[in-house]
Amino acid sequence: MKMTDTFLKPMHPEGYKFVAAFAVATLVLFALWDPLGWIGLGLTVWCYYFFRDPKRAVPLNAGLLVSPADGVVSLIGPAVPPEELGLGPDPMLRVSVFMSVFNCHVNRAPIAGTVTSVAYRKGLFLNASLDKASADNERNALAIEMADGRKIAVVQIAGLVARRIVCWTKPGDALRTGERFGLIRFGSRLDVYLPEGVAPQVALGQTMIAGETVLAEVGQPTPARAARME
Numbered sequence: 001m002k003m004t005d006t007f008l009k010p011m012h013p014e015g016y017k018f019v020a021a022f023a024v025a026t027l028v029l030f031a032l033w034d035p036l037g038w039i040g041l042g043l044t045v046w047c048y049y050f051f052r053d054p055k056r057a058v059p060l061n062a063g064l065l066v067s068p069a070d071g072v073v074s075l076i077g078p079a080v081p082p083e084e085l086g087l088g089p090d091p092m093l094r095v096s097v098f099m100s101v102f103n104c105h106v107n108r109a110p111i112a113g114t115v116t117s118v119a120y121r122k123g124l125f126l127n128a129s130l131d132k133a134s135a136d137n138e139r140n141a142l143a144i145e146m147a148d149g150r151k152i153a154v155v156q157i158a159g160l161v162a163r164r165i166v167c168w169t170k171p172g173d174a175l176r177t178g179e180r181f182g183l184i185r186f187g188s189r190l191d192v193y194l195p196e197g198v199a200p201q202v203a204l205g206q207t208m209i210a211g212e213t214v215l216a217e218v219g220q221p222t223p224a225r226a227a228r229m230e
Contacts, residue, residue: 015051058178128159
């Protein structure tokens with residue numbers, strides 16, 4: 001790996017127009033007053049890094065369910081999946097990954113399967129780390145059917161700063177584990193609803209890497225993972 005690869009990451013095309021706008025604004029600020037220009041330059045660099053889209057080493061072992069987002073595990077517990085997906089009224093085990101404005105915001109499929117449903121719902125823009133954000137915030141939900149016929153749900157949730165959810169996946173698409181399916185602009189959260197009998201292999205407060213960190217193992221009687229913070 002080259003030294004420059006550590007700092008220069010590929011950028012998702014969604015970010016081109018935003019970085020261009022920040023760059024133009026920076027030139028204007030430099031023309032007005034140098035200190036403002038340097039602030040604008042810093043914001044332009046931040047915008048570029050927000051839309052970064054680095055390659056990830058996706059595990060190929062069958063049955064591994066990976067994190068759909070970069071961030072921190074903020075919630076683990078039972079919850080009813082979004083009703084618009086038609087997965088029924090029974091609670092499923094939900095794992096939430098909160099993304100700050102400094103995380104990479106490209107979202108990836110947790111596991112290989114066929115997308116059976118994609119449902120967008122308007123809502124509020126509460127702090128995405130709150131439990132009620134799952135029910136009240138703007139969201140886009142996907143149901144993915146795995147090879148064994150069971151389904152998981154992946155939900156993109158807008159946050160306090162986020163103002164647009166992007167999803168280029170549609171019903172009938174076949175996704176590979178770790179494949180990119182969307183992104184959320186400027187701070188948000190991803191919820192994953194696990195099938196019955198599948199225990200999370202992550203803990204509250206754990207840092208996640210989209211497409212790499214193993215979130216759970218499907219088809220194996222693995223107990224939930226315990227951890228301590230130190």
